[in-house]
């Protein structure tokens with residue numbers, strides 16, 4: 062959790078210079094580069110960040126709302142499964158202007174809802190109205206989006222606690238994220254620009270295009286540990302866990318908009334309400350993610366969605382948003398069928414409801430292409446580096462047959478870094494992924510290092526497709542021999558993108574990132 066423990070505050074110097082990850086990690090967050098990203102309507106708390114927010118349906122005469130993380134609640138972190146509602150509160154914070162200047166104090170009288178289960182939110186009702194806040198301070202609340210965030214979309218994270226903004230994009234969604242006793246679902250994974258740190262908890266995730274709040278920043282993996290406090294792990298469907306040191310995450314907030322009644326009040330009994338309910342008050346519906354899909358216009362599709370409820374004798378009802386044109390879901394069976402009519406990429410969210418109104422949800426992408434899209438074969442040029450350099454673009458000495466590192470196949474490979482001083486190597490190639498194709502990137506990666514730490518990523522390899530980070534590795538992943546790595550690039554179908562490997566070494570102790578036998582395979 063990215064809460065600041067109050068007792069450590071005295072030792073901190075607020076401001077950009079203090080922004081960095083855990084000791085020894087790489088440089089400070091990049092400075093804001095986008096004009097639209099500001100600190101406006103954020104609220105600084107004593108241990109966290111927060112924001113002045115409104116529902117899409119809020120009106121000026123409604124009491125204003127303040128959003129932060131559940132784990133920032135002044136009464137202590139809610140336990141796993143715990144839901145707090147309508148508690149008296151005197152929480153106060155400082156409203157900031159666009160550049161982080163203090164405008165005045167806002168005070169809550171009620172904690173409307175808080176939980177750290179499935180998402181990590183605390184929503185407070187303030188003592189003043191939206192209209193009064195605008196009159197006093199000239200500030201409009203940020204609107205909570207009523208739709209699921211979109212993969213790869215540009216966003217920013219304004220932290221009132223640090224008066225600092227992080228800019229990056231959404232890098233996919235984690236079906237299950239676990240941290241200590243807490244489990245989150247459909248978590249938002251950030252691209253490499255958002256290495257948020259302690260004190261940024263509760264910052265809104267703001268979509269750069271719409272200006273709406275599409276999530277809430279809450280946690281990141283501090284030191285590479287697996288599923289412990291401050292070290293969340295990603296959990297596969299089969300229970301396998303993965304920890305990515307330095308990776309930060311946010312949680313869902315559009316769920317609030319699924320639980321509002323006609324009086325703009327949170328009602329957890331509303332059918333389709335996605336917010337966590339108190340224990341014993343409802344079933345859990347689990348929906349299996351079918352993975353990213355590829356389809357062709359004019360070719361019928363049949364995809365069975367599978368789901369279950371923890372309750373017995375439940376009848377499930379299926380619905381979906383963001384389906385490709387021409388497809389529909391059978392409400393009774395969960396079968397998605399029809400014939401796609403339009404070349405498009407889209408993100409589908411399936412919601413499944415049981416008889417009690419409990420719901421579960423899952424999201425995945427579709428790439429719909431035209432017939433004859435050529436969804437077969439391998440698309441990278443010179444994939445094993447045996448034919449000179451082109452069409453790769455590489456920094457000096459990267460593509461080599463040096464005996465210092467063995468190739469995986471043939472005699473040449475791409476050897477990034479390995480200098481033992483501050484150094485950056487890059488390797489890139491432009492590639493076109495036809496619309497409607499499933500695309501899988503594979504490559505063999507060997508990492509060796511002179512670093513001896515078991516906890517700190519000093520030297521890093523980033524794998525990017527366009528501006529989206531699809532994988533990161535470091536000296537912590539060092540091992541003898543090559544390991545084949547895989548990334549699903551289906552969501553890039555229909556575009557020409559640059560595949561880029563970037564290896565960054567710190568000032569001492571070499572780490573070599575050795576790549577060979579790459580492939581981008583269509584199917």
Ligand SMILES: [Ca+2]
Nearest residue numbers: 445470471473
């Ligand atoms: Ca080779």
Ligand SMILES: [Ca+2]
Nearest residue numbers: 520567569570
């Ligand atoms: Ca090093």
